[in-house]
Amino acid sequence: MSPFWFVLIPALACAMFALIFVGGMRKCARKRRYGGAGLRLVLVIGFALAAIGLAALSAALYHYLELDGxxxxxxxxxxxxxxxxxxxxxxxxxxxxxxxxxxxxxxxxxxxxxxxxxxxxxxxxxxxxxxxxxxxxxxxxxxxxxxxxxxxxxxxxxxxxxxxxxxxxxxxxxxxxxxxxxxxxxxxxxxxxxxxxxxxxxxxxxxxxxxxxxxxxxxxxx
Known part of the structure; x- marks a missing residue:
């Protein structure tokens, strides 16, 4: 497996976790469990930032590998x-x-x-x-x-x-x-x-x- 995929797969996983916690945050907000909603918001932000950073890194690696041409x-x-x-x-x-x-x-x-x-x-x-x-x-x-x-x-x-x-x-x-x-x-x-x-x-x-x-x-x- 190329380094591109080694970085892209964790990026996709982080994005998936962010979406999961978005759903949990909305449920907590509807039930007025604001402490739980706040915690999930922090997790959403953390996983989203990790997904963005890893996606940018994978894009950079993909571009670098293309230099074999x-x-x-x-x-x-x-x-x-x-x-x-x-x-x-x-x-x-x-x-x-x-x-x-x-x-x-x-x-x-x-x-x-x-x-x-x-x-x-x-x-x-x-x-x-x-x-x-x-x-x-x-x-x-x-x-x-x-x-x-x-x-x-x-x-x-x-x-x-x-x-x-x-x-x-x-x-x-x-x-x-x-x-x-x-x-x-x-x-x-x-x-x-x-x-x-x-x-x-x-x-x-x-x-x-x-x-x-x-x-x-x-x-x-x-």
């Missing part, structure tokens, strides 16, 4: 200009479009991911991410060490971000659970378009965005 954060389209050199067009979820020149055999997209703990977790706060850089990789380890590298930053740190503050002052941000880097990579192929998603647990996932890219990957042995 994926959210597309970018698409990457590639055009080859010469061997091991490509033009990459990156479209991000915020509507931004940027073009870079990348050298190598594979592209790699890096991101920073921040996750939460209580009370932000119960509030339904989703993992946060920021795309950090787009770079090229070489399949040959020797070439990776010696050939020209292409690394393009995707963010500007004009002010300290939450990641930086958490690492410098962890005691002041106890509700930040974990912060880590995530990366996705696939081969650079002429005419390929990739969809990059952020999984509910915070990891980047790259897939071919269409059938033609899927065929290109198959022909390349991926």
């Amino acid at each position: 994926e959210t597309q954060v970018a698409t990457l389209a590639l055009r080859q200009v010469e061997p091991q050199r490509y033009t990459a067009t990156l479209k991000t979820a915020d509507g931004g479009v940027r073009t870079f020149e990348i050298a190598g055999d594979e592209w790699q997209l890096d991101a920073r991911v921040i996750k939460w703990q209580l009370p932000a977790l119960l509030a339904g706060a989703p993992p946060l991410y920021r795309l950090e850089r787009l770079s090229g990789r070489y399949g040959d380890p020797k070439q990776e060490r010696e050939a020209t590298r292409s690394v393009h930053p995707l963010s500007q740190d004009a002010f300290p971000d939450l990641w930086t503050i958490k690492r410098q002052f962890p005691q002041y941000l106890p509700f930040v659970d974990t912060e880590y880097g995530s990366a996705a990579y696939l081969p650079m192929l002429d005419g390929a378009t990739y969809a990059i998603s952020l999984g509910g647990r915070g990891g980047l996932i790259a897939r071919p965005a269409n059938d033609s890219t899927r065929r290109l990957l198959e022909n390349a042995g991926w």
